[in-house]
Amino acid sequence: MNISDTKATLSFSDGSPSIDMPIYKGTIGPDVVDIRKLYGQTGKFTYDPGFMSTAACNSSITYIDGDKGELLYRGYPIEQLAENCDFLETCYLLLNGELPTAEQKKTFDDTVTKHTMIHEQMNFFFRGFRRDAHPMSVLVGTVGALASFYHDSLDINDAKQREISAIRLIAKLPTLVAMAYKYSVGQPFMYPRNDLSYSANFMHMMFANPCEEYKVNDVLVRALDRILILHADHEQNASTSTVRLAGSSGANPFACIAAGIACLWGPAHGGANEAALNMLKEIGTVENIPAFIEKVKDKNSGVKLMGFGHRVYKNFDPRAKLMRETCHEVLEELGLQEDPLFKLAMELERIALEDEYFVSRKLYPNVDFYSGIVQSALGIPVSMFTGIFAMARTIGWIAQWNEMIADPEQKIGRPRQLFVGSPVRDVPGIDQR
Numbered sequence: 001m002n003i004s005d006t007k008a009t010l011s012f013s014d015g016s017p018s019i020d021m022p023i024y025k026g027t028i029g030p031d032v033v034d035i036r037k038l039y040g041q042t043g044k045f046t047y048d049p050g051f052m053s054t055a056a057c058n059s060s061i062t063y064i065d066g067d068k069g070e071l072l073y074r075g076y077p078i079e080q081l082a083e084n085c086d087f088l089e090t091c092y093l094l095l096n097g098e099l100p101t102a103e104q105k106k107t108f109d110d111t112v113t114k115h116t117m118i119h120e121q122m123n124f125f126f127r128g129f130r131r132d133a134h135p136m137s138v139l140v141g142t143v144g145a146l147a148s149f150y151h152d153s154l155d156i157n158d159a160k161q162r163e164i165s166a167i168r169l170i171a172k173l174p175t176l177v178a179m180a181y182k183y184s185v186g187q188p189f190m191y192p193r194n195d196l197s198y199s200a201n202f203m204h205m206m207f208a209n210p211c212e213e214y215k216v217n218d219v220l221v222r223a224l225d226r227i228l229i230l231h232a233d234h235e236q237n238a239s240t241s242t243v244r245l246a247g248s249s250g251a252n253p254f255a256c257i258a259a260g261i262a263c264l265w266g267p268a269h270g271g272a273n274e275a276a277l278n279m280l281k282e283i284g285t286v287e288n289i290p291a292f293i294e295k296v297k298d299k300n301s302g303v304k305l306m307g308f309g310h311r312v313y314k315n316f317d318p319r320a321k322l323m324r325e326t327c328h329e330v331l332e333e334l335g336l337q338e339d340p341l342f343k344l345a346m347e348l349e350r351i352a353l354e355d356e357y358f359v360s361r362k363l364y365p366n367v368d369f370y371s372g373i374v375q376s377a378l379g380i381p382v383s384m385f386t387g388i389f390a391m392a393r394t395i396g397w398i399a400q401w402n403e404m405i406a407d408p409e410q411k412i413g414r415p416r417q418l419f420v421g422s423p424v425r426d427v428p429g430i431d432q433r
Helices: 038-042 078-084 087-096 102-113 120-126 135-148 159-185 198-207 218-230 238-247 253-264 272-283 286-297 318-333 340-354 356-360 367-377 382-406
Strands: 002-010 019-025 062-065 070-073
Touching: 019 038, 070 078, 070 087, 070 318, 078 087, 078 218, 078 318, 087 102, 087 159, 087 198, 087 218, 087 382, 102 159, 102 198, 120 135, 120 159, 135 159, 135 253, 135 382, 159 198, 159 253, 159 382, 198 218, 218 318, 218 367, 218 382, 238 253, 238 382, 253 382, 272 286, 272 340, 272 367, 272 382, 286 340, 318 367, 340 356, 340 367, 367 382
Parallel strands: none
Antiparallel strands: 002 019, 062 070
16 A cells, blocks of 8 residues: 555635645555544544445455456456366465465365364254245354354464464355255255365255265356356455454454355345346246336336346446356256246346347346356255355455454444434423423
8 A cells, every 4th residue: 555645635615724635546446535534633524325435444355447347356357267266276365365386276175175064063053943044044143153163263363263264164154055055955964075176065065965976067066166256255345344344343253254144145235146036037938028128117117127237347247257158058058048047038138238228327237147047057046046155255255354354454443423313402201291
């Protein structure tokens, strides 16, 4: 973080003295005006609901340029990582800042693999949930409960213990997500297998049963791996900011990740791919698309096109291009091109990419549109979509949390407010109210 030669000057029309504020330059992206001394010098706060123009931290992990449609993990374009790396390589990169050598990759893969089992006593936790409990509810509870089992890695000021917690979270999330699914459908839990890759192991725990051998399909495993890479981190989004805010109080990493999962559960954040698939089911058939499109264009209808456009990307979502390729690969591998739901999705995609209404508003299909279709084709039920998102994003959360704890400028998060309630008043007696 380099300080700029130029400063920002804030002046007031009421005769208050002007103040100079430092400007910092990042490696790439917008400069930031340092307003930390604003209140002390002026008695005023800034006002920025939703943090539309506020940098809450400095970070060297992920960079997004929404106008260019660019996403970088540690400087590497997401397109190159998704083409050339697997998910655990990406995890290593996000945690350590560099891609692993062959030897480092083997050690890291082995370490994660050896931590995929959960404490046997945790099996009893699941009995406390109703069978129809939402998997995200189960995940919030069980991930938070990990802190009850791993007291040896809760000292957040010890870098080695933080590393152990990171490995445990990355390794155990697939096991817990798969267990949440198995519990919901009344099937026995499947233990992790050390001879399978991270994504293959997850699919085995999801879809295998003790009665017969589960055959791993490399095309489908690669598709899942790509979903995980594309969702691994996304800068200071709502759930990542939640993890950082929880972590700023000194909370243990398992509690912080559980807080991130709770935030991700919100339909405006992690539920977008679920909403996109539900929209397709509501449209029903290809013949109904024109009428649906007309409703979307009518501002008074209240009908929204889910899975299109993005808060950050004002161009094509770079993750969507990769997910689109994967989507078509999976549909072809499984022979689902003629499946009514997937035909409907592809036709909606075609219309949206050609219709001037959507093109002019840059409402391109986003990663959620395609990942929902891919997960559905893989046999993953809609209720599990956000759980898989949480499984992918855990590495981003833990990398961001780790960076925050090690940051000497880190303070407990304490946003300010613009108070618009009643001024001071006296409490009247009950007979005067």
